[in-house]
Amino acid sequence: MLALEMFRSVPKTMIGKAAGGRIPMLLTGLAAPLRLVTLDTPRVEKPGWARLKVRMSGICGSDLGMLSGKTSLYFSAVVSLPFVPGHEVVGELLDDCEDLAAGTRVVVDPVLTCAARGVEPCEACRRGETNRCSRITVGDVSPGLQTGFCHDTGGGWSQQLTAHRSQLHPVPEGLSDEQALLMEPVACAVHTALRAGVRDGDRVLVSGAGAVGLFATLALRELTDAGEILVVAKHGHQRELALEFGATEVVAPKETLRRVRRTTGAFQLEPVYSSPYLLGGVDVALDAVGSKQSLETCLHATRAGGRVVLSGMPAAADLSAAWFRELDVVGTYASARGEDAFGKAADLVAHDAVARMSKTVAAYPLHRWREALDHAHSAGRLGTVKVAFDPRLS
Amino acid sequence: MTRPGFVLEVDDRTPPLLVHEGLGFRLEEFPLGTRVIYPPEPVATVPDVDQAIREALLNPVDSEPLPELLFAGMKLTIAFDDLSLPLPTMKAPDIRGRIIEQVLEMAAAAGVDDVELIAALALHRRMTADELRHVVGERVFRSFYPQGKLYNFDAEDPANLAHLGTTEKGEDVEISKRAAESDLLVYVNVNLVAMDGGHKSVGVGLASYKSIKHHHNAKTMVHSRSFMDHKHSEMHSSAWRMGRLIGESVKVFQIETTLDNNVFGKPYDFLMKREWEWSVKDQAAMLGMRRGLALAPQKLRHKLFHDLRGAYGLTGINAGAVEPVHERTVRKVHEQQRVKIEGQADVMVMGVPYLGPYNVNSTMNPILAACMGLGYYFNSYLGQPVVREGGVAILYHPLDEGFNTLHHPSYVDFYEEVLAESTDPHVIGPKFEEQFATDPWYIHLYRTSNAYHGVHPFYMWYWIAHALDHLGDVIWVGGDRRAASRMGFRAASTLQDALEMASGAVGTSPSITYLHNPPHLLADVR
Numbered sequence: 030m031l032a033l034e035m036f037r038s039v040p041k042t043m044i045g046k047a048a049g050g051r052i053p054m055l056l057t058g059l060a061a062p063l064r065l066v067t068l069d070t071p072r073v074e075k076p077g078w079a080r081l082k083v084r085m086s087g088i089c090g091s092d093l094g095m096l097s098g099k100t101s102l103y104f105s106a107v108v109s110l111p112f113v114p115g116h117e118v119v120g121e122l123l124d125d126c127e128d129l130a131a132g133t134r135v136v137v138d139p140v141l142t143c144a145a146r147g148v149e150p151c152e153a154c155r156r157g158e159t160n161r162c163s164r165i166t167v168g169d170v171s172p173g174l175q176t177g178f179c180h181d182t183g184g185g186w187s188q189q190l191t192a193h194r195s196q197l198h199p200v201p202e203g204l205s206d207e208q209a210l211l212m213e214p215v216a217c218a219v220h221t222a223l224r225a226g227v228r229d230g231d232r233v234l235v236s237g238a239g240a241v242g243l244f245a246t247l248a249l250r251e252l253t254d255a256g257e258i259l260v261v262a263k264h265g266h267q268r269e270l271a272l273e274f275g276a277t278e279v280v281a282p283k284e285t286l287r288r289v290r291r292t293t294g295a296f297q298l299e300p301v302y303s304s305p306y307l308l309g310g311v312d313v314a315l316d317a318v319g320s321k322q323s324l325e326t327c328l329h330a331t332r333a334g335g336r337v338v339l340s341g342m343p344a345a346a347d348l349s350a351a352w353f354r355e356l357d358v359v360g361t362y363a364s365a366r367g368e369d370a371f372g373k374a375a376d377l378v379a380h381d382a383v384a385r386m387s388k389t390v391a392a393y394p395l396h397r398w399r400e401a402l403d404h405a406h407s408a409g410r411l412g413t414v415k416v417a418f419d420p421r422l423s
Numbered sequence: 424m425t426r427p428g429f430v431l432e433v434d435d436r437t438p439p440l441l442v443h444e445g446l447g448f449r450l451e452e453f454p455l456g457t458r459v460i461y462p463p464e465p466v467a468t469v470p471d472v473d474q475a476i477r478e479a480l481l482n483p484v485d486s487e488p489l490p491e492l493l494f495a496g497m498k499l500t501i502a503f504d505d506l507s508l509p510l511p512t513m514k515a516p517d518i519r520g521r522i523i524e525q526v527l528e529m530a531a532a533a534g535v536d537d538v539e540l541i542a543a544l545a546l547h548r549r550m551t552a553d554e555l556r557h558v559v560g561e562r563v564f565r566s567f568y569p570q571g572k573l574y575n576f577d578a579e580d581p582a583n584l585a586h587l588g589t590t591e592k593g594e595d596v597e598i599s600k601r602a603a604e605s606d607l608l609v610y611v612n613v614n615l616v617a618m619d620g621g622h623k624s625v626g627v628g629l630a631s632y633k634s635i636k637h638h639h640n641a642k643t644m645v646h647s648r649s650f651m652d653h654k655h656s657e658m659h660s661s662a663w664r665m666g667r668l669i670g671e672s673v674k675v676f677q678i679e680t681t682l683d684n685n686v687f688g689k690p691y692d693f694l695m696k697r698e699w700e701w702s703v704k705d706q707a708a709m710l711g712m713r714r715g716l717a718l719a720p721q722k723l724r725h726k727l728f729h730d731l732r733g734a735y736g737l738t739g740i741n742a743g744a745v746e747p748v749h750e751r752t753v754r755k756v757h758e759q760q761r762v763k764i765e766g767q768a769d770v771m772v773m774g775v776p777y778l779g780p781y782n783v784n785s786t787m788n789p790i791l792a793a794c795m796g797l798g799y800y801f802n803s804y805l806g807q808p809v810v811r812e813g814g815v816a817i818l819y820h821p822l823d824e825g826f827n828t829l830h831h832p833s834y835v836d837f838y839e840e841v842l843a844e845s846t847d848p849h850v851i852g853p854k855f856e857e858q859f860a861t862d863p864w865y866i867h868l869y870r871t872s873n874a875y876h877g878v879h880p881f882y883m884w885y886w887i888a889h890a891l892d893h894l895g896d897v898i899w900v901g902g903d904r905r906a907a908s909r910m911g912f913r914a915a916s917t918l919q920d921a922l923e924m925a926s927g928a929v930g931t932s933p934s935i936t937y938l939h940n941p942p943h944l945l946a947d948v949r
Contacts, residue, residue, distance in 0.1 A: 287836060
């Protein structure tokens with residue numbers, strides 16, 4: 030079967046890290062530690078596992094970060110190279126899997142928990158906080174925090190992969206493949222919204238209006254009693270989508286602090302040789318970009334005692350505000366099965382705005398992976414929210 | 424003998440005419456038949472300024488002479504117009520300082536020792552120490568400023584405001600507590616235009632937002648026709664009601680001064696002359712300045728223009744009761760600025776210069792440029808506007824100076840946020856004004872820094888409400904397209920393009936009137 034495989038290559042990673050930001054083409058050319066390969070079709074040997082035929086698999090920001098060498102080496106211990114990326118997957122069961130019959134259309138909750146690894150549930154898994162599983166490097170499958178980072182399971186950027194029953198969620202009737210594809214990122218957004226600790230009427234800042242930011246906005250609007258939701262958007266189509274997804278207002282990145290200051294009546298300070306910040310600000314800020322600038326905007330625009338939520342994989346940033354303003358800095362990773370994030374996500378992707386947006390998903394066959402990644406790197410500028418592989422395309 | 428203002432009709436002998444556009448000017452060839460309105464030349468000034476001041480104080484109108492109002496143990500407050508007047512700033516010594524010196528001498532002779540001097544800022548920015556020194560003079564500054572007896576009015580200091588009641592129309596009257604509790608309040612005006620002075624001096628200059636909001640709003644402004652004619656201005660009617668109420672509890676001794684229109688001293692005096700009368704020297708100065716400005720960076724051009732000082736002469740001074748004093752002042756202002764015009768035009772052309780009341784030592788941002796053109800110049804009429812209803816205003820200004828964040832912080836938000844949503848003064852007022860007026864950060868900056876009050880950009884936009892209501896189109900020649908568009912206007916590269924764009928509203932052969940100012944003129948349209 031055809032698959033895209035990420036492999037270990039120190040030179041490529043170094044080149045991508047050093048020059049990828051300035052020469053984006055490098056990330057899908059010389060510097061990409063990714064190759065199109067023919068692999069044996071996966072086999073299922075353990076109970077509870079089944080083969081999936083991939084219908085679509087999305088390209089996530091974390092995939093791009095990994096391919097460009099931007100991801101922290103912290104994560105090198107929880108992946109097993111070489112592996113097939115792709116953790117946003119909608120597929121079709123090729124085997125019966127416990128209560129699910131072969132042929133069932135499913136989406137994958139990618140976290141490889143104790144249940145999938147065939148080990149005794151850890152404390153987090155017992156509590157239903159499966160995204161916090163402590164056994165992600167041991168058990169029946171090789172280390173890997175998720176499907177799409179694990180050598181043994183395969184990933185969505187291929188024609189087939191394997192998944193455990195605990196990871197599978199049947200796709201509700203009436204949802205298109207594109208909508209189903211969005212269930213995983215929306216489930217993450219559900220988890221983010223619940224982790225954000227938003228109280229009635231809280232003012233929330235969402236920095237970023239890519240898929241992560243837009244879905245977080247939707248989840249915040251639908252699942253919390255947030256008051257004003259201010260979304261930071263770089264591109265025109267993102268502004269329109271953010272409003273459709275529940276934003277009260279949308280601002281350009283350079284206007285963010287000024288607008289937050291204005292709406293909250295905060296005081297603005299201008300430190301020497303550093304970015305301005307507010308005394309006062311929003312109650313909750315959510316970084317949905319993961320860049321230094323975005324994270325610092327969140328830290329600088331949040332009132333003392335407020336909460337900053339790291340939804341994107343964070344970059345190094347000045348944490349002075351977290352200390353000085355006693356901010357709660359909260360990470361949100363994937364989604365937890367105990368909170369039925371995928372069930373809630375299934376409802377949210379049926380939302381009209383998401384249904385409309387799903388029609389703009391750009392699908393590529395596997396062999397056009399360079400174009401697909403180029404597109405994903407420039408998705409915001411090109412007016413796309415989600416780029417995906419569809420291995421069925423020739 | 425001073426020549427009065429006049430109307431020139433452009434013919435084939437008319438040379439290109441000077442048009443101001445921000446930190447520069449251009450020579451424009453107007454279509455044949457264009458009417459060009461020139462202000463009168465500087466009228467006669469008083470021969471001895473100090474003597475004229477003394478005369479006014481000793482022989483006031485409908486009031487006892489000033490010395491008779493002064494007595495030992497009294498509380499005397501002297502308020503004076505801020506740096507928004509005159510334009511440009513007057514060469515030292517400023518007329519206000521010369522008047523204040525004489526008032527203080529009389530007060531000292533009467534044994535008055537409780538004296539405070541207040542810059543009547545209303546919601547304008549605080550003046551710096553140097554700016555205060557320039558207005559009151561070195562001696563007064565040194566005597567009062569270090570002791571805290573010379574200061575800027577603070578309209579956001581509730582402990583130092585006094586609510587004097589409401590007018591018969593329910594308007595709150597809240598002014599400086601010190602002024603309200605004084606035995607005598609002397610107000611020193613510079614009446615640059617007919618709009619200034621009268622009951623507007625104390626009723627606005629020393630008032631809080633609570634009071635000012637009653638007349639500074641879109642509804643009132645659109646019905647002020649015009650601001651330069653206080654008997655037909657809703658804004659002035661409101662200020663007059665307030666002033667009369669103030670007069671019931673505070674004794675006000677009003678001093679109003681009028682100036683000639685010598686706004687550009689040598690070697691820039693060619694800017695005030697009629698182009699066909701330029702001497703060789705004038706033409707050389709003009710060419711040199713044009714070439715220099717074309718090469719100079721914006722900062723240098725800004726410095727060059729903002730360092731200009733007006734060589735004004737005093738044309739009159741009147742003191743005493745507010746209303747009769749103001750009537751005399753208005754007559755004097757008319758003498759200097761009034762030009763009779765027959766009929767309205769389809770198109771009104773205005774060059775917006777580098778300076779307006781709210782960017783002294785600061786930046787003419789797009790909102791201020793709009794206010795200068797569509798607020799001040801458009802409204803500078805008696806009778807009816809220069810342009811007919813549904814006509815077009817063509818203005819010259821590059822709209823590219825950006826915002827001064829020290830002086831105009833709330834303008835940035837107004838421009839980016841409020842104007843992005845609506846440019847209709849009637850819409851933005853109810854939705855945003857209160858938010859900006861009560862924003863604690865803006866209040867903090869107004870009180871402690873040198874920032875205009877948070878609500879100030881709204882007032883600028885209300886200023887143009889009448890023009891927006893009256894005009895069919897507004898086109899900026901040489902204006903930044905994005906800035907013009909943000910304000911709901913259009914931009915053109917040349918006058919010909921602008922006229923082409925205007926043809927949809929006024930046809931292809933419109934009647935055109937160009938207001939050749941500065942110096943300021945008041946169009947008396949019959």
